[in-house]
Amino acid sequence: MSLDPRGALVLFSGGQDSTACLAWALEHHAHVETIGFDYGQRHVVELECRMPVREAIARSFPLWAGRLANDHVLDLGLLGQISDTALTSAREIEMQANGLPSTFVPGRNLLFLGFAATVAYRRNLSVLVGGMCETDYSGYPDCRDNTLKALQVALSLGMATPMTIETPLMWLDKAQTWALTDRLGGSALNELILEHTHSCYLGDRSVRHAWGYGCNACPACELRRKGYEAWCASA
Numbered sequence: 001m002s003l004d005p006r007g008a009l010v011l012f013s014g015g016q017d018s019t020a021c022l023a024w025a026l027e028h029h030a031h032v033e034t035i036g037f038d039y040g041q042r043h044v045v046e047l048e049c050r051m052p053v054r055e056a057i058a059r060s061f062p063l064w065a066g067r068l069a070n071d072h073v074l075d076l077g078l079l080g081q082i083s084d085t086a087l088t089s090a091r092e093i094e095m096q097a098n099g100l101p102s103t104f105v106p107g108r109n110l111l112f113l114g115f116a117a118t119v120a121y122r123r124n125l126s127v128l129v130g131g132m133c134e135t136d137y138s139g140y141p142d143c144r145d146n147t148l149k150a151l152q153v154a155l156s157l158g159m160a161t162p163m164t165i166e167t168p169l170m171w172l173d174k175a176q177t178w179a180l181t182d183r184l185g186g187s188a189l190n191e192l193i194l195e196h197t198h199s200c201y202l203g204d205r206s207v208r209h210a211w212g213y214g215c216n217a218c219p220a221c222e223l224r225r226k227g228y229e230a231w232c233a234s235a
Contacts, residue, residue: 012035
């Protein structure tokens, strides 16, 4: 398979979905960089998982290692300061009167992609890769396909240069995401995801379950667990 010569910048949090996107980008692009955001998230431990995941990928997949380049981390603490959500403060995780979960951080992905595009422009990269997904997270309006298509147009026009937003997981559920990483990197990649990535909203890494570390109670853990079990049952 010929590699896409355009440089890619992966929005990489240290979680399962962004790791799947990183693997996808490394399989398809000749040059891949990563970017993470410190926005005062309650599960800040995910940031501590980013480098171990990158290092494990480089060790386990020599071909990908040659395509994996710079990492960037931006301080977006202001977002946490102006947000009142269950991801940025010790609030209960629940559905709100507006029909959105309290884990929704308004503007988060819009800001992430805007800042990522700014870094990409400076680094001569033209593809932004993110783990946004309607199948599992249709409640988050900034994860929807129409939102991202509109943002792609706005970024390209506003920077006077083509910017492509790739979302490899947009129409996949969690079981299909496990299947995707199995196809991309086999058991080595999935074991790496189980051991090193973090998804739990509460930042709990005290217990490793069959599906990875987490509290086993928050929505992120439930989604990851059910997806892993469904993938195992179908494998």
